[in-house]
Amino acid sequence: MDPPYYILFSTQPASSSSLGHPTIQYQYADDSPLALLPQHPDEHVLLLDYDQTSPVPTVNSTSRTLAVTGIKVEEAPGAAVAENRHNDRMYIIEGTTVPVEDKLLQLSSERPSPHVIIAQFKQRKVNLH
Structure with missing residues (x-):
């Protein structure tokens, strides 16, 4: 079946x-992997890797301010009546924004300490659950 x-x-x-x-x-x-880089600071690039042998693709974010939390496959209302017959389901990629404190740290010219990086990692894990 097509995706x-x-x-x-x-x-x-x-x-x-x-x-x-x-x-x-x-x-x-x-293709050059450079095309996957954001073109401006507010752009978010998500990589959806579709593998025909897997029922659900993998999705990753290259953005520092956006994290992918999951992907769902659902019915696409009205898609079945379209003239061009496609798979009448849709992917919904779910994401969440990174807390403001993390954005401020990223804008800082100082490199954060390992303790700060570990604290950020732990907080992001809490936010994703």
Whole structure:
């Protein structure tokens, strides 16, 4: 079966949840990996790796301010009536923003101590669960 044709992205900060349509760019094995880098500071690049032998693809974020928390496959309302027959399901990539304190540390010109890095890691794990 073909993978779902539609992809949505859902952000879930503590105060709200929103769905959006990402811009999709296909990357092949012989393409330059530099194309995967963000083009401006507010751009988030997510890598969805579809493997035909796996029921669900892997998704990773290259952004320092956005973390992928999961991916779901759901029905895509109205997709079955489209003229071009595609897989009428959709991927919903779930993500969350990095807390403001972490963003401020990233903007700092000082390199954080190992203790700060470990504390950030532990806090991010708590935020993802």
